[in-house]
Amino acid sequence: MEPKVSVIVTTFNRKDFLGQTIESILAQTYRDFELIVVDNCSNYDFMGFIESFHSDKIRAFQNANHGIIAANRNFGIRQARGEYLAFCDDDDTWDPKKLEKQMGVMESEQADLVSTNMHLFEGDFKVWGYKQCAQKTSPYDFFKKNDVMNSSVLVRKGPQVFFDESKTFMTVEDYLLWARLYMEGYKMRLIEEPLVYYRCHQTGFSAIEAQFFNLKKICVIASLKIQYNHLSATKTFYYILLNLLKFAIKGLFHIKRIKY
Numbered sequence: 001m002e003p004k005v006s007v008i009v010t011t012f013n014r015k016d017f018l019g020q021t022i023e024s025i026l027a028q029t030y031r032d033f034e035l036i037v038v039d040n041c042s043n044y045d046f047m048g049f050i051e052s053f054h055s056d057k058i059r060a061f062q063n064a065n066h067g068i069i070a071a072n073r074n075f076g077i078r079q080a081r082g083e084y085l086a087f088c089d090d091d092d093t094w095d096p097k098k099l100e101k102q103m104g105v106m107e108s109e110q111a112d113l114v115s116t117n118m119h120l121f122e123g124d125f126k127v128w129g130y131k132q133c134a135q136k137t138s139p140y141d142f143f144k145k146n147d148v149m150n151s152s153v154l155v156r157k158g159p160q161v162f163f164d165e166s167k168t169f170m171t172v173e174d175y176l177l178w179a180r181l182y183m184e185g186y187k188m189r190l191i192e193e194p195l196v197y198y199r200c201h202q203t204g205f206s207a208i209e210a211q212f213f214n215l216k217k218i219c220v221i222a223s224l225k226i227q228y229n230h231l232s233a234t235k236t237f238y239y240i241l242l243n244l245l246k247f248a249i250k251g252l253f254h255i256k257r258i259k260y
Contacts, residue, residue: 005033005099005154006080010065010072011090012040015049017199018090024197025088026055030099033057033086036079038072040065070163070173077162085157087174091199092151098195102154105189112186113178116152116195131198135190136182139231143221143239146175148188152196153178160184169223172216179220183228214247 007025011018018037025035035055039046039062050060061079065071077085084106088094102114120129133147153174155161160181163173182188218240225236 002081002083003032003034004082005030005084005086005103006076006082006157007033007035007086007088007099008073008076008080009035009037009088009090010040010069010076011037011042011046013042013044014090015042015044019049020093021088021090022053022058024093024096026053026057027096028094028099029097030103033099034059034081036061036076038063038076038079040072068165068167068170070165070170073163073173074165077157080157083157084154085161086154088151088196091201093197093199094151095195095197099154101191101193101195105191106154106156109189110187111189113148113153113155113181113188114191115148115154115188116191117193118149118152118196118198119194120200121197122200127197129200130194132192133190136188139179139183139224139228140235140239142175142179142182142224143235146172146178146217148174148178149196149198150174151198155181155186168219169216171213172220175217176220176223179224180227183224212247214243218243218247 009021022035035058037050037058037060041062041064046062047060050058059079061075063072063075073087086099098116105111105114115133117133118131119127120131121127131149133149134141136142163177169176221236221239225231
């Protein structure tokens with residue numbers, strides 16, 4: 001009998017974090033799932049590590065993605081046997097009732113994608129913040145920001161559910177996919193309860209990385225406008241200008257830090 005949900009985790013050289021991620025997924029109260037772990041050829045005995053969990057729910061693979069995380073997410077999707085797909089990054093963890101509550105909304109509201117809010121933590125599960133997301137009611141909500149977080153998503157499997165593997169969209173490939181699914185008519189719902197623990201690393205984004213993230217957002221917005229002609233040219237232009245302004249401001253901030 002095929003599982004209802006396929007959970008996909010991609011990983012690379014994060015053995016300790018991955019262990020915590022896997023344990024939180026295996027502890028789900030909703031049991032009709034398989035866990036697909038795709039490793040980018042880590043430098044430890046990955047297969048031996050997976051075997052140490054002694055779980056027949058785990059299906060492990062190794063695949064070189066050449067730095068493109070989207071490639072291994074898509075690899076996992078192609079292995080999936082479930083009707084629904086869930087994703088989790090290898091340094092995040094889940095509340096035990098995450099899948100149970102998402103499947104409840106998925107079935108009761110006939111949704112196509114259900115996401116959740118998130119706890120923010122660092123170190124040894126020191127929770128210090130809360131990520132409050134917003135229900136998407138317009139395509140332009142995606143132009144403002146991406147707060148459909150990868151580790152929180154449960155989505156109905158379909159031919160559209162694949163990540164763009166182009167280097168142009170590296171780091172924003174999930175942002176692009178959720179926006180495209182919305183444009184394609186996917187019914188999206190948000191559970192306001194935080195059911196994911198999102199790990200914030202001490203290094204975080206550098207100023208220059210944050211600056212270029214705005215250019216990535218411009219690429220996403222422009223791509224959506226080209227693909228979906230019904231989008232307002234005026235609103236599209238406004239959000240492109242807004243992100244260009246943010247790019248310029250962050251660039252000046254970075255130069256100032258270097259200079260002084």
